[in-house]
Amino acid sequence: MASNVERDLIETPERLVWAAGIAIGASLPHWPILPIWVPGLLLVAVAWRLGAARFGWPLPNMLVRIVFAFASFSAVLFQYQTINGLEAGTALLIVMVALKYLESKTARDQLVLMIIAYFLLFASLLVDRGFLMVIYLLSFVWLTTVALLQLGRRGSLLGTVDTAKQAGRLLLHAMPIMLILFVLFPRLPGPLWGIPGINSMGRSGLSDTMSPGDLTELGLSDDVAFRVDFYDIPPGPDRLYWRGPVLSNFNGRTWSTDGPGMRPNMVDTLELSGDPISYRVMLEPHDRRWVFALDIPVEWTADRDIRMESHYQLVRTRRSIRSNFDYEVTSYPEYRAREPINERVREYYLRLPADSNPRSRELAARWRADSSSDREIIANALSIFREGQFFYTLTPPPLGANTADDFLFQTREGFCEHYASAFTILMRAAGIPARVVTGYHGGELNPLGEYYIVYQSNAHAWTEVWLDGEGWVRVDPTAAVAPDRISSGISGRSVVGEQSRRAAFQGIPWIRNALLAWDAAHTYWNAWVIGYGPELQRALLEALGMSRPHWAKLAALAAAALVAISALLTLYLSWSFRRSARRDxxxxxxxxxxxxxxxxxxxxxxxxxxxxxxxxxxxxxxxxxxxxxxxxxxxxxxxxxxxxxxxxxxxxxxxxxxxxxxxxxx
Amino acid sequence: MATTTLRTATSGIDDPGRLIEPVLEALNHIIVGKREELRLSLACLLARGHLLIEDLPGVGKTTLAHALAKVMDLSYQRIQFTSDLLPADVIGVSIFRRDNGQFEFHKGPIFSQLLLADEINRATPKAQSALLEAMEERQVTADGSTYALPTPFFVVATRNPTQQIGTFPLPESQIDRFLMQITLGYPGPTEERELLANGDRRTLVDEMDSLLSVDALLNLQAAVENVHLSDALLDYVQALIAHTRESGEFVQGLSPRGALALIRAAQAWALMAGHDGVYPEDVQAVLPSVIVHRLDPAQGRDIDPAGTGQAIIDAVPVT
Structure with a gap:
């Protein structure tokens, strides 16, 4: 039982407000992933407790508190069907913080809250390890230390600024230990435990199907898809086609990837030419297994993890990408497949649902009859896009059952996927094997970091046609309609009056520069801190003259460095104490x-x-x-x-x- | 605190004790059995502070003030504070002189070297502040002209215990202007018997000789400020101040002005004790009377105000 003195101490509103601020601030990063009632409960508990201190509201007695505790425990259990795992565990922890705050009567209660706050802050790294979050986190660790010092005082609180300095000194003393652990602690490949892909939830990205209107959302999204660092001269925009899912199946409305077993086995022997392009891609999590690369990837790192599909797409073999993923690729921009494809494969890429798009089929048949070569048919098709009063817009009118017919002969408004889809249908109808390729096109150069940023708004769809003797050839029908979109690498969205936020800011130089600088900081953070894994560690240690140390040796080294640093700190602190003692x-x-x-x-x-x-x-x-x-x-x-x-x-x-x-x- | 170590000791005064002891002795003859209180009063005077006496009527407050004035040959005035007292009654009034057609300032009773402000909390805040402001500024401003108060200027104010009816409490900011507050209290039985046997002390006051010249007093006052303050002592004083602020025993801790008052009073005490520097004991001696009127015990702390100072001393280690 606490003495009356202690009880009086915490009744001072200042202490309660400190504790409330820390409890709320430490749990804040978790709020977005929690059901609304969890932060709600915390806020109610805080308001209740503060009201009790300020206006003398009655506080719940022991029995009511026990009922509360059971009720909220059951609520968490009901919500998640478990109390294990990140979200359920965090929810439970925050519920406990709320109840503890409500019943806090002694200085000890408040100190317990502070310790839980440290834990919550640490756990927020499981939610988000972005640059912004880490800044928030570090400042709150500092604030929590200030609160810990303040609430630990028996008398009235001291000046916040002085205490903040004291807390800062304490954290500075801890800094070398943190650095040693960060650099030397044995790194395991991949995360220690499965961190759920919270990052990717609700975030837009490509999908493995494409129906009219799907990419509209992406067209307006400012989220970054990935960043690319070219080791040599970056290729021009006409080559910046980042290959994603290849869609070969059409059901009359929706294009989709092949299901298992549907794709004919096709091993192409490619003839590569041109200068190879080497680059590093820093992929944002998107909860899919796709890995983006320029045509046509030949070599890549993490080769046990990434393999190439028969249609040249790179995919990760095991897990979908739920945290930032880095890899290096070397691509050859020009390639040829000399061997013809067999009949079965040709059939596969010519399939169209019967009875759909009669007018388009008729047009294609006419072309086939009049033309001598596939090339000519392609040129015919591109010319109707170019000359037939087609408009590029991100807000096209809806299409009926025969999407290609409606688009080609009536609405004539659409964006890349409409063009790619209609063009591919025309090609197939004309007897040319064709498929839709989705991915990203272009990217924005960040001059501060000399790397490209590819946004979700760079999402694009184009067509590949098979020409005998040449292989799969990329044809981008959108380029025929909106050449700006292709040549600049940035969207020509201004023509449709609908702009993304980023596009709206592009015109203001300082905002644009600030955004780019921020992105550069973020990128380096991801590359060198979050991305500090076994490979970087090995490289660093090799630079220090240790080649491939065993993890046990590494652990011993870390321990030795810790002991050394602790000894140095002790020496320093005792020296500074003795210096003041010597006077006396x-x-x-x-x-x-x-x-x-x-x-x-x-x-x-x-x-x-x-x-x-x-x-x-x-x-x-x-x-x-x-x-x-x-x-x-x-x-x-x-x-x-x-x-x-x-x-x-x-x-x-x-x-x-x-x-x-x-x-x-x- | 390098500057404090450079201060030189009591320059110009060979032996302050030799000057002060006879004064104390003479006062002790008038106010019997209150040796400690007299010493504090004198220290307060040497530290250029003003003295507040909280006590019941009739325990010798007036006699003490009068005796102090007499023994040091100071001009003496007394103002009885009442609820209808006006500021002009304290500082003076401008009167129109018909013969030369000009206003002439008639100095009020405040223009004296030793002023006894009796029952100060019986007057309204307006009249109180007229006095208290003059105490701080050591000058009076009336009708646009400023008149310096005489030196030395020493106010002995008395107040009735605040529980009594018909009193206006002194605001905290004004009560801070008094360096010390002391209580005389009833004399002990032996002393009271002597008092009863020897009759009215006031006649004795009139017969007192002046034992200290104004010049000597001013010299002593100057010497007080030069009494050495070592780093170790300042550490101790800071620990005391920190205790008043952090222990939660008081509504508010000691203000910097209060802390300075503590130092000044301790210097005066050290000078009187003949120490070359301020000792922790000097601080301990003056601390209760310096803080008693400045610190309010926090709610729920039932501390006898008289015991507050000792409680602080006991709580803070001397290092």
């Missing part, structure tokens, strides 16, 4: 004198007893030594409190104290 050599001599008196049965000096008073008391209880005691006291007062308390006074005191021996018979 006189005090230590006087304490020695006090010990001698204690052995001579003089009652010890009370901590608040002045030395002069003490000396007089000692003189009167040891009258035989009164003269020496008076001399020592006077020398001490002189050394410590009088203006000429210099070295001679100290040495006089040293001699007197050394000679003093009250235990001997006087």
């Amino acid at each position: 050599q006189a005090l230590r001599l006087f304490e020695r004198f006090s010990h001698k008196l204690e052995r001579a049965k003089v009652a010890p000096r009370a901590s608040s007893e002045g030395p002069f008073d003490y000396g007089q008391r000692a003189s009167s209880s040891l009258p035989d030594h009164a003269k020496e005691i008076d001399a020592i006291t006077r020398a001490y007062m002189k050394a410590r409190y009088e203006p000429n308390g210099d070295k001679t006074a100290i040495s006089e005191l040293t001699g007197l104290v050394r000679a003093f021996d009250p235990a001997a018979a006087g």
Whole structure:
């Protein structure tokens, strides 16, 4: 049971507000992933407790609190069907914080809350490890330390600024330990435990199907899909086609990837030419297994993890990408497949649902009859896009059942997927094997970091047609309609009056620069801190002259460095303490004198007893030594409190104290 | 605190104790059995502070003030504070002189070297502040002209215990202007018997000799400020101040002005004790009377105001 004094102390609103601020701030990063009632409960508990302190509202008694505890525990269990795992665990923790805050009566309760706050802050790294979050986190660790110092005081709170400085010093002392653990702690490939892909939830990205209107959402999204660092000269925009899912199946409305077993087995022997392009891709999590690369990827890192599908798409073999994923690729921009495809494969890429798009089929059949080559048919098709009053817009009118017919002959408004879809249908109808390729096109160069940013709004769809003797050839029908979109690499969305936020800011230089600078900081953070895994660690250690150390050796090294740093810190701190103590050599001599008196049965000096008073008391209880005691006291007062308390006074005191021996018979 | 170590000791005064002890002795003859209180009063005067005496009527407050004035040859005035007292009654009034057609300022009773402000909390805040402001500024402004108060200027104010009816409490900011507050209290039985046997002390006051010249007093006052303050002592004083602020025992801690008052009073005490520097004991001696009127115990702390100072001293170790 706490004493009344402690209870009074925490009733001061200042302490309650500190604790409330930390409890709310530490749990804030978790709010987005929690059901609304969890933060709601916390806020209600905080308001209730503060109201009780301020306006004397009644607080729940023990029975009600127990009911509350059971109810909220059951609510968490009901919500998640478990109390395990990140979200359920966090929800439970925050519910507990709310109830603990509500019942907090003693300083100890508040200190417990602070410790939980540290834990919640740490756990927020499981939600988000972005740059912004880490800044928030570090500042809140500092604030929590300030609160811990403040709430640990028995008296009234001290100035926040002074306490903040003190907390900052404490954290600075801890900094070397943090760095050593970060650099040397043995790294495991991949996360230690499965961090759920919260990042990717609700975030837009490509999908494995495409129906009219799907990419509209992406067209307006400012989210970053990935960033690319080219090792040499970046290729021009006409080559910046980042290949994603290849869609070969059409059901009359929706294009989709092949299901298992549907794709004919096709091994192409490619003839590569042109200068290879090497680059590093930093992929944002998108909860799919796709890995983006320029045509046509030949070599890539993490090769055990990434393989190429028969239609040239790279995919990750095991897990979908739920955290930032880095890889390096070398691509050849030009390639040829000399071997013809077999009939079965040709059939596969010519399939169209029967009875759909009669007008388009008719048009294609006419072309086939009039043309001598596939090339000519392609040119015919592109020319109707170019010359037939087609418009590029992100807000096209809806299409009926025969999507290609409606689009080609009626609405004539659409964006890449409409063009790619209609073009592919025309090609197939004309007997040319064709498929839709989705992915991203272009990217924005960040001059601060010399890398490209590819946004979701760069999502694109184009067509590949099979030409005998050449292989799969990329044809981008959108380029025929909106060449700007292709040549600039940035969307030509301004033509439709619908702009993304980023596009709206592009015109204001300083905002644009600030956004790019922010992105550069973010990218380096991801590349060097979040991305600090086994490979970077090995590279760093090799640079330090250690090649491929065993993890046990690494752990031993980390431990040794920790011990060394702790020893150094201890030395430093004791040195700075001693420096202030050295001033008080006189005090230590006087304490020695006090010990001698204690052995001579003089009652010890009370901590608040002045030395002069003490000396007089000692003189009167040891009258035989009164003269020496008076001399020592006077020398001490002189050394410590009088203006000429210099070295001679100290040495006089040293001699007197050394000679003093009250235990001997006087 | 390098500057404090450079301060030189009591320059110009060979032995302050030799000057002060006879004064104390003479006062002790008038106010019997209150040696400690007299010493504090004198320290307050040497520290250029003003003295507040909270006590019942008739325990010798007036006699003490009068005796102090007499023994140091100071001009003496007394103002009885009442609820209808006006500021002009304290500082003076401008009167139109018909013969030369000009206003002439008639100085009020405040223009004296030792002023006894009796029952100060019986007056309205307006009249109180007229006095208290003059105490702080050591000058009076009336009708646009400023008149310096005489030096030394020493106010001994008395107040009735605040529980009494018909009192206006002094605001905290004004009560801060008094360096010390002391209580005389009833004399002990022996002293009271002597008092009863020897009759009215006021006649004795009239017969007192002046023992300290104004010049000597001013010298002593100057010497007080030069009494050495060592780092170790300042550490101790800071620990005391921190305790008043952090322990939660008081509504508010000691203000910087209060802390400075503590130092100044301790310097005066050290000078009177003949110490070359301020000792922790000097601080402990003056602390109760310096803080008693400045600190309000926090709610729920039932501390006898008189015990507050000792409680602080006991709680803070001397280092």
